[in-house]
Amino acid sequence: MSSKYVNKKQILEEEKMNRINIITLGVKDIGKSLRFYRDGLGFKTSVNDDNPSIVYFDNAGTKLALYPLDELAKDINEAEPPKGNGFSGITFAYVAKSIEEVDEIMKKAEKAGAKIEKHPQRVFWGGYSGYFSDPDGYYWEVAYAEDWNFDENDMVMVE
Numbered sequence: 001m002s003s004k005y006v007n008k009k010q011i012l013e014e015e016k017m018n019r020i021n022i023i024t025l026g027v028k029d030i031g032k033s034l035r036f037y038r039d040g041l042g043f044k045t046s047v048n049d050d051n052p053s054i055v056y057f058d059n060a061g062t063k064l065a066l067y068p069l070d071e072l073a074k075d076i077n078e079a080e081p082p083k084g085n086g087f088s089g090i091t092f093a094y095v096a097k098s099i100e101e102v103d104e105i106m107k108k109a110e111k112a113g114a115k116i117e118k119h120p121q122r123v124f125w126g127g128y129s130g131y132f133s134d135p136d137g138y139y140w141e142v143a144y145a146e147d148w149n150f151d152e153n154d155m156v157m158v159e
Contacts (some may be wrong), residue, residue: 023092054067
């Protein structure tokens with residue numbers, strides 16, 4: 001068999017969608033959210049404008065973006081933009097490397113204007129975690145577990 005022929009299974013394996021490059025949060029006030037994430041929590045961005053049209057944060061791994069909520073809904077379906085209230089079933093997580101770091105991040109979030117939804121505590125799965133919500137009501141868990149490790153890119157390795 002010639003080397004110009006490729007195994008179909010190999011092609012299918014390579015085409016699998018197995019990554020998330022950008023998570024976009026639809027926000028009510030992009031300036032307020034920018035200040036919360038950039039100034040309050042220390043997320044890095046090249047944006048200096050107080051009221052940008054979009055913001056990308058330079059995180060290790062996945063990018064976090066902020067975009068006006070109404071515009072994001074129109075981007076999904078201009079004729080009938082989705083609407084909704086309440087808990088969407090989605091949370092974000094910051095995995096800390098110690099219990100002390102969980103406490104520090106939660107204090108930093110509260111100082112930046114977050115609402116503490118659940119103070120850090122030992123939890124049923126054996127770790128230590130708490131929750132806060134950002135100015136638009138997105139929930140963030142700050143968690144630590146002794147058996148979680150990080151790779152060379154500072155990404156958590158969880159099985």
